[in-house]
Amino acid sequence: MRIDFHASPEPTLGVEWELALVDKTTRDLDNRAADLFAAARPVLPDPGRVHEELLRNTVEVVTGVCRTTAEAVDDLRGTLGALLPVADDLGLDLYGGGTHPFARWTEQQLTEGHRYAELIDRTRWWGRQMLIWGVHVHVGLPAQERVMPVLSALLTSYPHLQALSASSPIWAGTDTGYASNRALMFQQLPTAGLPFQFQTWSEFESFAEDQLTTGVVDGLGEIRWDVRPAAHLGTLENRVCDGVSRVDDLSALVALMHCLVVDLDQRAAAGERLTVLPPWHVQENKWRAARYGLDAIVVVDERSTERLVTDDLADLLDRLAPTARRLGCVDELASVEDLVARGASYQRQRRVAAAHDGDLVAVVDSVVRELRDGLG
Known part of the structure; x- marks a missing residue:
């Protein structure tokens, strides 16, 4: 099976920001996304910047193709600036956590559409449990042959991104003890979770053919890895992060993801052999970051060296500083x-x-307030 990666000549950016709808009075989730879309369409600068999702309690705000973090964040600000007054008129607020602290999954309604109905029919209880929200960041890559090596190397920074963005500690009224309950919830879906660490594009093509032949997926978009290639866009899509409520947090995370991918790609293009962790270390790091967040002690090399994630993050930021200047x-x-x-x-x-x-x-109030304060 041939899959053409439509390479991007520039390291462009695209951001997808999932937000929940909550009632202004009860602070519970609200299933009126369709009403919000209908009312907002005439006033949005670009109606295509707002998408529906699996459940009617969710909206996804997306950017166009951007060149810088600042451009992407300004794009999102423009859309949300038009969307929020419409939500206000409907008695709704936008909520940027990875999970809602007390909503019941049994009361959430499915968005109409064959694709969503098939997903729930297959996944049943686990699919219906997916009251989770995240941020996805696309970074353009210029060469198909470097996509899988960059993807595998990016997994060494997985726990840093998970710990920084973790925003889902409370589920169904209970503090789970995890920083990111979302991370472990989402991987229960078939084809979700950590990606396989393929070395070549042809290995990925062979995998995709097997998945399609056996009916595991009907299209490449159903491969829901935490980091995945988006061949039709020419990007690597990072789906690690929990939902985000502060605009400045979002800006920091987008910049970090942009710099990470571009740094790895440039090093690979220069002939450097990129550092890749064994899959068992990657899996353990994901669990540790989901459990302990910024207090996680993570494995940083194949020799099983361990460091506090924030200490390793400080060194990572120093390494990425030249890339940040270029970007x-x-x-x-x-x-x-x-x-x-x-x-x-x-x-x-x-x-x-x-x-x-x-x-x-009060927790929902605080998350809602953070988003509004950041938008000014």
Whole structure:
């Protein structure tokens, strides 16, 4: 089976930001995405920037093809600036966590469409449980033969991205003890979770052919890996991150993902052999980052060396500084340290819950407020 990777001559960016809809009064999830789309369509600068998702409680805001982090964030700001007043009129707020702290999955409604109905028919209980939201970042790559080596090498930074973005500690009214419950929920779906570490594009083609032949998937878009190639776009799509509520957090994470992919690709193009962790270390790092967040101790090389993820992150940011200068995102990449200093979303949510005697409505209030404050 041949899959053509439509290579991108520039390291362009595209961002997809999933947001939940919550009722302004009850703070529970609200299934009125269709009403929001209908009311917003006449006022949006580009209606194509807002997409429906699996459940009616979700909207996805996307950018066009961007060249810098600042351009991508400004694109998202423009769409949300038009969308929020419409949501206000409908009594809705936008919520940027990886999970909702107390919503019941049994009360959520499926978006109409054959693709979604088939997914739920196959996945049943696990599919219906997917009250999760994330951020996906596409980075353009110029050469098909380097896509899989870059993907495999990017997995060494998986726990850094997971820990920084973790925003799903509370599920169904209970603190799970995990920084990112979303990470472990999502991998229950078939074809979701960590990617296989193929060395060549032809290995990926062979895998995809097997998946299609055996009916595991009906199209490449159903391969729901945490990091996956988007051949039709010429990008590597990073789907590691939990939902994000602060615009400055989003900016920092997008810059980090942009720099990581471009740095790895340029090193591979120069003939460097990229560092790749054994799959068992990658899997363990994912669990540790989901469990402990920014306090995770992760495996950083094939010799089983371990470091605190934030210590390793500091060295990573130093290494990426020249790439950030080339990509015009020096300030955004530097702000990753600010994210660590103020605490990731899972930490902030827990602080709010503790300050309000476990009141989870207050947690939703805080996440909603962070998004609004960041949009000015």
